[in-house]
Amino acid sequence: MxxxxxxxxxxxxxxxxxxxxxxxxxxxxxxxxxxxxxxxxxxxxxxxFAPQSIEDALIANIKSSEAYSDSRGIPAAIEAIRAYSTGKGIAGLSDEDIYTGNGVSELINISLQALLENGDEILIPTPDYPLWTSVATLCGGKVVHYICDEENEWLPDIADIRKKVSPRTKAIVLINPNNPTGALYSKDVLLDVLQIAREHNLIVFADEIYDRLVMDGEEHIAAASLAPDLFVVTFNGLSKSHMVAGFRCGWMCLSGDRKRAADYIEGIQMLASMRLCANVPAQSVICAALDDPYSAAxxxxxxxxxxxxxxxxxxxxxxxxxxxxxxxxxxxxxxxxxxxxxxxxxxxxxxxxxxxxxxxxxxxxxxxxxxxxxxxxxxxxxxxxxxxxxxxxxxxxxxxxxxx
Ligand SMILES: Cc1ncc(COP(=O)(O)O)c(C=O)c1O
The missing domain is CATH 3.90.1150.10 (Aspartate Aminotransferase, domain 1)
Incomplete structure (x- = not known):
């Protein structure tokens, strides 16, 4: 055999x-x-451990979490994510722009599967959180790694990004704050990267799952808040900030030029529907978590x-x-x-x-x-x-x- x-x-x-x-x-x-x-x-x-309010929310909602939800998520979670993201300066979000997922991991899969043709290029940092490279490769994409410079606090090397954009580049991934380096990007660095995306019509994937785990009085800036004209997909979730990695609870927000991305968004919607919905008990704690987003402070x-x-x-x-x-x-x-x-x-x-x-x-x-x-x-x-x-x-x- x-x-x-x-x-x-x-x-x-x-x-x-x-x-x-x-x-x-x-x-x-x-x-x-x-x-x-x-x-x-x-x-x-x-x-x-998770804040008590999360455990309470899970217990209070367990009975009402038995059914599948809408493929984007339950209304209360969507509303809480919209309010949180709007508070971070991401403008013009409506409920249709938000998708919950079984962790950011699932949404990375959906967002790249819906986008990449064989041979399409995507700019991903090195070092990276390797799921981005793995999924892009699995989707037939050609990963082009841009350097984050250790001599410059591990910030993205803007000249290197410029050098590596090609006519086949579709998107650029920003991981900020960064895993594995712990770097936090300044407004100027973000503006430089966004300008490249603007010049070359790139989608920006902003993985911001560590945005509530920032030290030294620094503040995290959402990339999408600086570029309302660009199509940006912002990823976030509760695995790290609320210590519930096992709940598998994440979300993504689509912002900026959604008209240009209408066909792509249809693809995202289709893939989100095919997996039915994200884990509903985990969605049911998002409201309580984002009522107290900085519980880890x-x-x-x-x-x-x-x-x-x-x-x-x-x-x-x-x-x-x-x-x-x-x-x-x-x-x-x-x-x-x-x-x-x-x-x-x-x-x-x-x-x-x-x-x-x-x-x-x-x-x-x-x-x-x-x-x-x-x-x-x-x-x-x-x-x-x-x-x-x-x-x-x-x-x-x-x-x-x-x-x-
Ligand atoms: C940068 C980054 N993005 C995404 C993820 C995946 O997170 P989730 O637990 O939401 O799937 C991780 C997990 O370590 C991560 O470090």
Whole structure:
């Protein structure tokens, strides 16, 4: 009998955050080895819990959440998302412009599936949250990575974007605040990117899922608020800001020139209808969550857990010979650089695998974020400070003798 094979469409698709190194960690765990999992940004695994108002809303609405909803979402959730997004300066939104999804992840799938023809180009940052690259590739798109510059606080390199636009470019993805770097983009940077989109008729996909997890008194600016003339799709959700990643609760807002995008929007509507609707119990908490959108704010101030954990890991990592990093301003990720020459590192996946075997900490290598060189890795700094200090100590001990 013939072997059952996966589709060739998956040939260049990867998702290393839950890839081979995570598989190896699962095998080690099955043998009884305790592993610290720092591969996913999964707050509830580290003692971060949803506000009580979310639990109350879920319980209060569970009975009325048994039916499928409209494919865009339940009216109360749509209204709350519209009000929140309008409050962020995204102008002219009506209820028809909003779609709820089973996490932002599902909406990334829908928005790219509805758009890309084979060979269409899409500009995606490197490093990126790799789902964007994976889904674009699966849809037949040609991903063109533009550089975010570590020497410039990991901001998008505007000249590099300009160089990489071609007649086949359909869209540009902005991940702000950024995963894996924790960068937050200024108004000027956003305006520069938007101007390129304007000049080349590009759709802007703005992934802003970390917009409520910003530190140091900085403020997040929604890209769509700066470009009411452009067609922008803004993605957001509750996985990170309200610590309910398991609920699978996200949304997207379509703003700007919807007339030009009428056919594309028809495609989005069709795909949203085909999956019937997003998880209704999760939709039923959106109202309560967006009544208190900044419930995580105390965690982000001095004395708050996320703030103190960032200080701890950033300071500890920069003291380790051969490691350096840009201080993140948002989210809960650090993307340190390794002196690859010093440690003769040729394979960054091997680097994180060796660290896993020796010190039982699971992390993701830089190439897992489509970074082109074997000289970075990502730390999810969700563990409490004492645990982070132990992890940093293990990294210091590991690098004392490590070489490839
Ligand atoms: C930048 C970014 N976008 C989207 C997602 C997916 O989020 P969701 O849980 O809403 O599917 C993540 C998850 O880590 C992310 O980091």
């Amino acid at each position: 013939m072997d059952i094979k996966k589709t060739s469409k998956l040939e260049n698709v990867g998702y290393d955050i839950r890839g081979p190194v995570a598989d190896e960690a699962a095998k080690m765990r099955a043998k009884g080895i305790a592993i610290i999992s720092l591969n996913t940004g999964n707050p509830a695994n580290f003692g971060f 105390p965690l982000l101030r001095p004395g708050g857990r996320i703030y103190e954990q960032r200080e701890c890991i950033y300071n500890a990592i920069k003291e380790i010979p051969g490691l350096s990093s840009v201080k993140p301003k948002a989210a809960f990720y650090l993307f340190p650089k390794i002196d690859a020459e010093k440690y003769h590192i040729r394979d960054d996946e091997q680097f994180v695998l060796d660290f896993l075997h020796e010190h039982h900490v699971l992390m993701t290598h830089g190439k897992g974020f489509n970074w082109p060189r074997a000289d970075h890795f990502r730390i999810v700094y969700l563990p409490a400070v004492p645990e982070l200090m132990r992890i940093a100590e293990r990294m210091r001990a590991f690098l004392r003798t490590y070489t490839q």
